[in-house]
Amino acid sequence: MLLLMSVVSKILRGLAYLWAAPTTALGLLLLLPALLTGGGVQVVCGVVEIHGGIVAWLLRKATPLEGGALALTLGHVVLGLNRDALDISRAHERIHVRQCERWGPFFIPAYFGGCLLAHMRGGRAYRDNPFEREAYENS
Numbered sequence: 440m441l442l443l444m445s446v447v448s449k450i451l452r453g454l455a456y457l458w459a460a461p462t463t464a465l466g467l468l469l470l471l472p473a474l475l476t477g478g479g480v481q482v483v484c485g486v487v488e489i490h491g492g493i494v495a496w497l498l499r500k501a502t503p504l505e506g507g508a509l510a511l512t513l514g515h516v517v518l519g520l521n522r523d524a525l526d527i528s529r530a531h532e533r534i535h536v537r538q539c540e541r542w543g544p545f546f547i548p549a550y551f552g553g554c555l556l557a558h559m560r561g562g563r564a565y566r567d568n569p570f571e572r573e574a575y576e577n578s
């Protein structure tokens with residue numbers, strides 16, 4: 440019975456990676472540019488973490504958050520300013536990884552829909568987004 444549960448668990452994990460793969464692919468597009476601009480990569484518990492180089496520049500300059508973002512999740516890829524930022528934000532970003540596994544290719548449009556919904560309700564587009572609220576409340 441334990442063997443069956445283990446096999447089923449591995450199949451479900453594989454399906455989660457497959458379902459999130461379109462979003463993960465977007466994150467992986469930044470791997471080579473990050474490495475070519477002085478960044479680095481590590482794999483932590485099945486998640487590719489890319490930091491530094493152009494990724495740091497994008498997080499500082501191309502996110503709508505004041506002062507930029509420490510980290511950002513795209514499927515099973517987490518982009519971070521640096522290794523310290525990845526360490527600090529890991530629990531929060533892993534909630535987003537789980538959300539990507541639930542929403543699959545619909546994660547990005549659903550996330551922006553959450554921003555719009557929060558804004559239309561008079562809240563803050565980022566912090567009142569249901570995806571961010573879940574991540575902040577559980578990390």
Ligand SMILES: [Zn+2]
Pocket residue numbers: 531535570571574
């Ligand atoms: Zn977040």
